[in-house]
Every structure is written in structure tokens, then in C-alpha cells.
Amino acid sequence: MMLATGLKAWVWQRLSAVYLAIFVVWFSVHLWMSPPADFQHWRQWMAQPQVASAFALFFISLMIHAWVGIRDIVMDYIHPLIWRALVLATVIFSLLGAGAWSFLVLAGIEY
């Protein structure tokens, strides 16, 4: 998976965007139609395999989408190579960390 090349990054940005859009609509409609009554309901709903999987795919898509977007912004505005490399390295490690953290949260839900 080469997210650093132009056309492939562009395709990944669009693919992740489509899933993010579907997920956001689905989750918003769920929160509106049947908001979690209390903690137990909330945790049980989140622990369902389909729901947890939808969230896992959401976080993967989010990290890919954020990476391509922030990378585009950095390449537009930060020109000295050393600064660009430093900022991009910080961004990718932050996103990998956030992705790992989100998976720990999802994996840690108990019935």
C-alpha cells in the first residue's frame, strides 16, 4: 500500500471518504433514532461484532483519510525539506498511535 504516490493517494483519499460518509450518516441516524438509554445499552451496542467492526473500519479509513489530507496541506505550505520530513513524520506517528489506541478501546469493550 503506497500512500505516498500521487494517484494512489488520491484514490485512497476518495475510497476512505466514501466509507467515512456512509459511517457518519449511519452512526448519526442511529444516535438520533435510538440514543443509548444508559451505560449498559451503550456498551452492549458497541460490543456487538458488526458495530465494533464498523467502528474498526471507520478508524482505519479515518487514519488513511487524515494522512492523505494532512500530507497534501504540508506539501503545499511547508517547503524546506527537513521541516517537511519532520512534520510528516510527526503526523504519521501520531496517526499510527491514534489508530492503535482506537483499536485498544474497541478490543477492550466487555459485555
Added chain:
Amino acid sequence: MIKGKAPVNLNLFSIAFPVGAVVSILHRLTGMLLFLVIPIAIYLLQYSLGSEEKFNQIQQLFSGWQIKFAALMLLWALLHHFFAGIRFLLLDLDIGLSRIQARNSAAAVLIASVMCLFLALWLI
């Protein structure tokens, strides 16, 4: 060298931006903002799943007007990024490329995100 003849315009605010440019730059700014709040979102999810007490604390947190205001601003950012993103995806598919259609859809993005924000306010 002739002085004062060449038009100099360094004040960006004196230039009228077309509505498409406004939508485009807001798409960037909202994307940046949403990127910065990713850790807050994961933390809130983790906290809400921690215990009954923590879950209730988060509900309490959102009753304060400052947090409510901040949440609404972020919701607007998300709505704008969502609608502007769909517009860009449609433009990628060669839908709405003419100048008049592109201007109308850009204005529609601005209006739809504010309207959905009020809809959310009304639903909650």
C-alpha cells in the same frame, strides 16, 4: 522605473473570492480542525465505555454551554467537510462541472451545512 503605475494588490481581503474558493478553503480548514480533534474523540469514546459513572459524567459535560458551543462548532466543521467532500466526489465524476452548476453547488454546500446544524439543534 515608473513609480505608482503597476497595479499592486497585496491585500487578499480586498479580493472577492468566488464561492467555490470559499468552500475549498473551508474544506481544508475544517479537515485540519477535524484532524486535531481525533484524540479528543477517541478519548471520549474510551471514557464513555469505561464505567457507568464516566458515561454519566460525559452526559453532564455536554450540559454546559461552553462545551455545547464547542461541540456545535465541531459539528458544523464536520457537516461542511461532509457536504463539500460529496461535492468534490461528484466533480471527480464529471458531475456539475459547468461554471453555473459549480457555483450553485458551492452555495448549496454552505447553506446545507448551516441548515443541518440548526436541524441537529432542533432534534437534540
